[in-house]
Amino acid sequence: MEALVASAVGVLTAAGIFLILRRRTFPVILGLSLLTYAVNVFLFATGRLALNAPAVLNKYEDVPYTDPLPQALVLTAIVISFGMTAVIVMIALSAYLSSKDDHIDMTAHDSVDAPGEDA
Amino acid sequence: MNHWIVAPIVLPAILAPFIIMVLRYHLDLQRIFSVAGVVGLLGIALTITAQASGGDIQVYELGNWPAPFGIVLVLDRMAAMMVLLTALLALPIVLYAIASGWDDRGKHFHALFHFQLMGVCGAFLTGDAFNLFVFFEVLLIASYGLMTHGGGAVRLKAGVQYVTYNLLGSTLFLFALGTIYAVTGTLNMADIAVRVAELPAEDTALLRVGTVLLLLVFCIKAAVLPLHFWLPASYANAPLPVAALFAIMTKVGAYSILRMYTLGFGPEVEATQGLVGTWLQPAALLTLAVGTIGILGAQHIARMVAFCAIASMGTLLIAISMFTPTATAAALYYIYHSTLATALLFLVADLVMERRGGALAPRPPMAQSGLISALFFVGAIAMAGMPPLSGFVGKLLVLDAARDTEWANAVWAVVLIGSFVTIVGLARAGSLVFWKSHDAQHNTEMDPENDEEVEFLPAPEPMPGLAFTSVFGLVLGLVLLTLFAGPALEYTTKTAEQLFEPQQYISAVLGREG
Numbered sequence: 001m002e003a004l005v006a007s008a009v010g011v012l013t014a015a016g017i018f019l020i021l022r023r024r025t026f027p028v029i030l031g032l033s034l035l036t037y038a039v040n041v042f043l044f045a046t047g048r049l050a051l052n053a054p055a056v057l058n059k060y061e062d063v064p065y066t067d068p069l070p071q072a073l074v075l076t077a078i079v080i081s082f083g084m085t086a087v088i089v090m091i092a093l094s095a096y097l098s099s100k101d102d103h104i105d106m107t108a109h110d111s112v113d114a115p116g117e118d119a
Numbered sequence: 120m121n122h123w124i125v126a127p128i129v130l131p132a133i134l135a136p137f138i139i140m141v142l143r144y145h146l147d148l149q150r151i152f153s154v155a156g157v158v159g160l161l162g163i164a165l166t167i168t169a170q171a172s173g174g175d176i177q178v179y180e181l182g183n184w185p186a187p188f189g190i191v192l193v194l195d196r197m198a199a200m201m202v203l204l205t206a207l208l209a210l211p212i213v214l215y216a217i218a219s220g221w222d223d224r225g226k227h228f229h230a231l232f233h234f235q236l237m238g239v240c241g242a243f244l245t246g247d248a249f250n251l252f253v254f255f256e257v258l259l260i261a262s263y264g265l266m267t268h269g270g271g272a273v274r275l276k277a278g279v280q281y282v283t284y285n286l287l288g289s290t291l292f293l294f295a296l297g298t299i300y301a302v303t304g305t306l307n308m309a310d311i312a313v314r315v316a317e318l319p320a321e322d323t324a325l326l327r328v329g330t331v332l333l334l335l336v337f338c339i340k341a342a343v344l345p346l347h348f349w350l351p352a353s354y355a356n357a358p359l360p361v362a363a364l365f366a367i368m369t370k371v372g373a374y375s376i377l378r379m380y381t382l383g384f385g386p387e388v389e390a391t392q393g394l395v396g397t398w399l400q401p402a403a404l405l406t407l408a409v410g411t412i413g414i415l416g417a418q419h420i421a422r423m424v425a426f427c428a429i430a431s432m433g434t435l436l437i438a439i440s441m442f443t444p445t446a447t448a449a450a451l452y453y454i455y456h457s458t459l460a461t462a463l464l465f466l467v468a469d470l471v472m473e474r475r476g477g478a479l480a481p482r483p484p485m486a487q488s489g490l491i492s493a494l495f496f497v498g499a500i501a502m503a504g505m506p507p508l509s510g511f512v513g514k515l516l517v518l519d520a521a522r523d524t525e526w527a528n529a530v531w532a533v534v535l536i537g538s539f540v541t542i543v544g545l546a547r548a549g550s551l552v553f554w555k556s557h558d559a560q561h562n563t564e565m566d567p568e569n570d571e572e573v574e575f576l577p578a579p580e581p582m583p584g585l586a587f588t589s590v591f592g593l594v595l596g597l598v599l600l601t602l603f604a605g606p607a608l609e610y611t612t613k614t615a616e617q618l619f620e621p622q623q624y625i626s627a628v629l630g631r632e633g
Contacts, residue, residue, distance in 0.1 A: 020287065025279055032286050039293040046301040070300070073249060077293055080256050084289070087263055088282045094267075095275035104283065106276055106352060 005045050012038035025092040025102045029085065036081035043074045123170065124179040124194045124244065126163045127202050130156060131237035138230040150217050153229035157209045160236060164199075164206040171199035172610065174617065176627035178246070186246070186628045187307035193246035193628060196614035197451065201243040201374055204455055207596060208367055208462055209236055211589040215466055216360040218585035219473065224269040224358070231268070234261035235364065242371050246628055248299070249306045251375065252292050255340070259285050262368065265361040266353060277356035284349040288339040295336055298329030309628035312383035312621055320389065330384045330391045334399070337379070340372025342432050343399070344406040350429055351413065355421035359469035362421070363462035369432050370454055377439055377447065381618045382625075399440035400526055404533045407433025411537040414544035420477040423548055424464045427502050430541060431457040434504075434534060438517045441524055444615040449516035451611035455600055456509040460501040463593040467495045470586070471552060473579045479548050481555035486578045487587075492553035494590055499545035501597050504538045509600040514538065516608070 012034050019031025047067030055068035096102045134156040142148045170177065171194050179192040213232060215221075222228035238258025245251050263285075267278040300306055302325050303314040318326060335346065342350040350369075354362040376399070384391040410430025417423035435457055438450035471477065474485035485491070497508070504510035514534060521530040580586045600607060617623065 020283070028283055032283065032290075035287070035290045039290050039297070043293060043297045046297040048301075069306075070297075073296075073300075076249075076253065080253075080289070081286075083260070084256075084282075084286055087260065088279065088286065091263065091267055091275060091282055092279050094270070095272065095279050098270070098275055099272035101276075104279060106273075106280065 001049055001051065005041060005049060009038050009042045009045070012041070023103055023105060025096065025104050028104055029088055029092060032088065033081075033085055036077070036085070040074050040077055040081075043070050043077060046070050120179055120183075121170070121177050121194075122179075123163065123167050124177060124192050125181070127160060127167070127206075127240035127244065128192075128237055130159055130163065131233035131240070135230045135233035135237065138233065139227060143227075146223060149229045150222070153213055153232065154210075154217070156233055157206065157213050157236075160240075161203075161206040161210060164203040167194055168199040168203045170194065171196050172613075174613065176617070176624055178628050178630075185630065187305050187310035190250045191246040191307065191628055192244045193309075193624065194244065195624065196610070196617050197374070197377070198243050200451065200610070200614060201370070201454075202240050204370075204458055205236060205239050205243070205367055208364065208458055211592040211596075212360050212364050212462065212466075214589040214592070215363075215469075215586055216358075218582040218589060219360065219469065219580045221269070221358050221360050221469075225267075227264065228268055231261045231264040232364070234258075235265060237261075239367055239371060243374060246308050247306055248296055248308055248311065248379075251308075252289070252296060255292065255371070256289060258368065258371070259289070262361075262365065265364070266357040268358050268361060274356045274358075277352045281349055281353040284339070288336055291332060291339070292336040295329050295332035298325055298332060302326040302329065307628065308379065308382055309625040312625055313629070315383050315388060315391070323389075323391070327391060327394060330394055331398075333379065333384075334376070334395060337372045337375045338399075338402070341369050341376065341436060342372070342406070342429050343402050343436055344409050344433075345402075347406060347409070347429050347432075351422050351425040354425035354428060354465075355419060359421060359465045359472065362425070363465035363469075366428060366458045366461040366465070369428065370435075370458055373432065373435055373439060373450075373454065376436075377450070377618065381442070381447070382621045396440055396442055399436060403433050403436035403440050404526075404529055405433075406430075406436060407533055407537045409433075411540040411544065414541055415547070417544075417548075418479055420468045420471055420479060420548060420552065421465075423479065423544065424461070424468045427464055427541070427545075428461045430537060431461060431502065433537070434514065434517060437530055437534065438520060441520060443520065443524075444612070444619050446517070446520035446524075447615035447618060448608060448612040449513070449520045451614055452509075452516055452604070452608055453513040455607070456501070456513040456597070459593055459596045459600065460498060460508075460510060463494075463590065463597065464498040464502055466590045466593065467491060467498050470494070470590070475552075475556075479551045481551060484556040487583070488553060488556065490587065492549065494587075494594065495549055495553070497594050497597075499542075499549060503541040503545055505542065507601060509597050509604065512601060512604045 016031045016035035019027045022028055047070035050066040053064040053066040055066050057065055138149050138152055177194045181190045235258055238254050241254035242251055245254055263282050266281055267275055303311050305311055339346045380395050407430050410426050410433050413426030414423055417426055435450055435453050438446045470491050475482045501508040501510045504514040521527050
């Protein structure tokens with residue numbers, strides 16, 4: 001179980017970082033999504049792994065339980081990363097449509113070009 | 120409980136959706152409510168600063184859940200002075216954005232502006248590490264919208280880079296928080312401090328990893344070398360009034376470093392010894408060096424100001440990374456100066472760019488050249504740290520605090536040479552923009568095609584009077600900061616003393632001794 005979760009986090013992170021280092025926006029966004037999945041699984045594991053255990057304490061008998069706080073954190077992280085991915089897709093799309101180019105790097109021309117003059 | 124503490128978060132949190140939902144088609148009403156909101160925030164900030172100046176640390180338990188189970192907001196001197204700085208910065212910027220018509224070049228400027236203020240104030244006030252992450256996200260989401268405000272191909276491309284970099288930073292933040300939670304079992308900052316101090320020495324490996332990851336996240340926000348690469352392209356391509364507001368965002372990173380590493384992971388704490396001070400100081404020195412080289416090399420006025428922002432962050436972090444009360448007092452003074460000076464230069468750069476474009480090359484003269492050049496001169500003096508403005512006082516304090524430290528020679532050399540190079544870079548930019556314009560005029564007169572362009576053009580802002588008033592407001596802030604350097608330093612010294620007695624903070628939050 002531990003090996004499975006750990007290798008899942010590792011593989012997702014590695015794949016995410018590989019994709020983030022690509023030059024076009026679409027693989028980069030995929031890489032960001034993979035990284036957020038990796039961090040979600042990682043956060044889940046920070047409360048220690050417990051199998052078949054509820055996230056509530058039982059005051060009548062001494063049964064194992066799992067830490068509920070990481071689950072709340074994961075939920076927050078999922079919502080935020082979901083929203084952020086939507087935002088970056090929209091910005092990347094409008095950048096692509098306005099410059100007809102989906103490279104993530106900015107050329108020398110882009111940076112010397114006076115910003116604001118086009119607005 | 121003192122409900123004023125939550126007011127800097129609640130006010131923008133109510134106002135921003137109200138502006139989006141009720142006033143979305145009424146720009147004039149949006150402007151009125153936005154300015155009123157910022158003035159209200161300033162009033163609240165003054166109130167809580169007055170309350171915090173007594174030295175009591177006040178705690179606001181959200182939902183009345185006691186710490187460490189619920190989320191708490193903590194008002195101490197540092198949080199109060201940072202909220203006050205946010206409000207002081209926001210007022211001239213929102214006025215400038217209205218006066219220059221920037222808020223009319225895209226949608227929802229004022230709503231995003233207030234969401235940004237909400238995130239910044241929340242990050243300053245919160246006493247919970249995960250809540251800090253959430254407020255970082257709030258201010259980042261708003262900043263994505265503000266950064267791409269007005270659109271345009273180059274700005275959107277820079278926006279994609281900015282969002283990507285910050286999403287990576289957020290992911291790293293979560294990894295760091297997860298690691299720290301796995302070791303300490305808590306996310307409340309005060310509780311983390313208690314648990315870290317109790318941690319047996321053989322169990323600290325994971326905690327040290329988490330601490331360094333957290334430091335990296337804050338260094339991304341504070342644009343510390345080598346994590347500063349996002350800043351020049353983002354700030355230079357953002358609408359410049361927005362870039363002026365972003366001057367507070369890098370300070371959020373600096374604030375978080377100060378907060379977390381004086382409270383829980385300081386250089387004296389055994390579990391995390393030799394991590395922060397060792398790495399942050401050389402990185403800060405390099406940040407300052409690279410920032411000043413960038414000022415010299417920039418071809419565009421907005422990029423040059425962005426590198427000024429990096430350089431001043433370098434100076435600030437040199438002071439922070441010493442982690443002594445004297446140096447922290449200097450750093451807190453410098454935070455005020457650096458924020459106001461960076462914002463001032465960004466607004467002056469916007470005035471220049473609206474009239475003649477931003478390239479640092481001779482162009483024909485522009486409207487109100489004399490007034491703008493005077494403002495640029497004031498901003499440059501402040502930024503370079505020359506007398507008589509507050510940059511001089513700030514750098515003097517930083518150098519003085521560095522005198523007895525291990526790195527004293529390096530700090531003195533880098534800060535002094537850096538200031539000199541900054542003066543050269545800003546002087547070069549000023550002469551190209553304001554003096555060489557007459558040479559350009561000379562050339563265009565010989566060129567028959569451009570002959571008519573030499574005419575004196577009117578100011579491009581719809582309300583030039585208000586635009587200049589708001590820029591002068593920032594100048595006034597710098598002048599006041601210089602005139603009242605004594606009282607200001609007294610306050611920051613008390614703040615630093617409070618920061619270096621974390622026991623006070625911990626017992627206030629956890630409601631018990633120890």
